[in-house]
Amino acid sequence: MIDRTKTFDNLDGTDLEILEMIEADFDVSLETVAQKLDLSKSAVHYRVKKLKENGIIRGVTADVDPLALGLEMVAITDVSVSHEEGYSEDIGKKLMTVSGVGEVYYTMGDIDFVAISRVQTRDQLNDLIERIVAIDGINETSSKFVMEEFHDNQNVSGNLTQVGRELILDS
Amino acid sequence: MIDRTKTFDNLDGTDLEILEMIEADFDVSLETVAQKLDLSKSAVHYRVKKLKENGIIRGVTADVDPLALGLEMVAITDVSVSHEEGYSEDIGKKLMTVSGVGEVYYTMGDIDFVAISRVQTRDQLNDLIERIVAIDGINETSSKFVMEEFHDNQNVSGNLTQVGRELILDS
DNA sequence: AATGAAATCGACCAGCA
DNA sequence: TGCTGGTCGATTTCATT
Numbered sequence: 190m191i192d193r194t195k196t197f198d199n200l201d202g203t204d205l206e207i208l209e210m211i212e213a214d215f216d217v218s219l220e221t222v223a224q225k226l227d228l229s230k231s232a233v234h235y236r237v238k239k240l241k242e243n244g245i246i247r248g249v250t251a252d253v254d255p256l257a258l259g260l261e262m263v264a265i266t267d268v269s270v271s272h273e274e275g276y277s278e279d280i281g282k283k284l285m286t287v288s289g290v291g292e293v294y295y296t297m298g299d300i301d302f303v304a305i306s307r308v309q310t311r312d313q314l315n316d317l318i319e320r321i322v323a324i325d326g327i328n329e330t331s332s333k334f335v336m337e338e339f340h341d342n343q344n345v346s347g348n349l350t351q352v353g354r355e356l357i358l359d360s
Numbered sequence: 361m362i363d364r365t366k367t368f369d370n371l372d373g374t375d376l377e378i379l380e381m382i383e384a385d386f387d388v389s390l391e392t393v394a395q396k397l398d399l400s401k402s403a404v405h406y407r408v409k410k411l412k413e414n415g416i417i418r419g420v421t422a423d424v425d426p427l428a429l430g431l432e433m434v435a436i437t438d439v440s441v442s443h444e445e446g447y448s449e450d451i452g453k454k455l456m457t458v459s460g461v462g463e464v465y466y467t468m469g470d471i472d473f474v475a476i477s478r479v480q481t482r483d484q485l486n487d488l489i490e491r492i493v494a495i496d497g498i499n500e501t502s503s504k505f506v507m508e509e510f511h512d513n514q515n516v517s518g519n520l521t522q523v524g525r526e527l528i529l530d531s
Numbered sequence: 532a533a534t535g536a537a538a539t540c541g542a543c544c545a546g547c548a
Numbered sequence: 549t550g551c552t553g554g555t556c557g558a559t560t561t562c563a564t565t
Contacts (some may be wrong), residue, residue, distance in 0.1 A: 253516040352484070
């Protein structure tokens, strides 16, 4: 059995509950969290601080609505690369530097990268795809236009199965 | 010319700079932001509050590292649906209810949905795909396994082109 | 819309279980 | 090591311009 203790950094159920609450909404007051967990405010603060120090919380960020900035168009672009050229790491980073590209995934299979991009106008979309194609080592691209997207603020901690939760707590 | 005034809610350059800073890191102190913009702390606070009220900032959230919870596997699943069944909206929402599914995009083209999921084990991945296939109206799925992902905390406000910024400010 | 003062809340410290 | 209560400093709010 692989030792996963270090990975989970001895998270307990209380930590998980805190993570769920502040991943959904960091504006909950310490007091609200403390009351729900029957703890003092200091104790909650102390745990949050530790979660940040350990890198379990990577940061706290404002969630900006893309539509409010006119970013109405979302594209999902499949990218294949010519495998002689450099390392995937480099190409992934180069994709991220293209204005409008927000997420890049390096995948197994026929498609090598999947990039998710947001732009305001068709001109910007054209420009973005041109910039992607211009990257050294990129072979071919194929883009899908997004009509609607579904999200929530619970992607990580609040989206575990019961089994997944136990896997963390039992380590 | 379409009137985009309402969409951008009269954002000015100062608002954009604030958004860039707090989208990257909400832990910057009011004082730091105020100094960079030559404003009082209250003025910055007032603008942030307004940005929240107007929905431009949808919320403030803790960014939890999936790896810290053992969510080592990321899958991108292309889903096609049988078009007799209900509305896409319903299927998108149902996809989101599957434990592990974090983002869903409804797209134009041969593929109808793209789902991005995170799980800890192969068993969970199997289970997840079974749950997706079991949704009424879903025809076929095809999954890619993610080897590496690239992100930053500047997906929206900090990722605009110069032209994109002007489009907002000139409205 | 921005300011400064007053109230409230979060961050840190020393001591304790 | 993790928690408590108290203090200090930062943030939020409010009256005013």
